[in-house]
Amino acid sequence: MAQEVEAFPDFLDQDSTQVARKLLGCTLTRTISGNMVKVRIVETESYEETDAASHSFKGRTDRTDIMFGPSGHLYVYFTYGMHYCCNVVTGPENEGSAVLIRAVEPLMSVEYISQFRSKAGYELSNGPAKLCQALQIDKSLNGHDLHQSPLVLNVGNDVAKKDIVTAVRIGISRDKDALRRFYIKGNPYVSK
């Protein structure tokens, strides 16, 4: 059976900070062993080539190659010796920009994904490495096209401006003051 693919609007090719804001409220559909899981993006951060905190700041390397590729693909990196985190690649090709997905709110199959984490409730997916565990995202999905199964980005559900909080990013040492973190106000799944 053919996979239904919903086209992305052009906004993924815009400035990553703009995209980070717009990705709030969008959903991800993840298929794991035939089980469908759906989550809503509630927290993001933008990174780009001119940004000292970005992996792409030092140029294109084996690790950051996907960041410089076409938008709409997934950039997965491994960090702290044990965790995976994932980004939606943005901007035109050959530009190293992406949006880190920091937190998601499960919309269905909550029981199913809790088997992949030793936590429940908001601790299921309130952090970039936590949501990768919950959605079983690892290096094998690095470079994956988000138009296709087993991980599809569905665009829509604009969040009202008044419900979007702008803040500084978490866990970085350079460019600490840049306002590149966005989250949905009051959402319990936003990271701490």
Added chain:
DNA sequence: AGCGGGATTTTCT
């Protein structure tokens, strides 16, 4: 609920 420290390995200097 809020803290302080340890885990563990890829990546770049």
Added chain:
DNA sequence: GAAAATCCCGCTT
């Protein structure tokens, strides 16, 4: 050889 876009546990309030 050091740092890293983090998380978990155990201890204190």
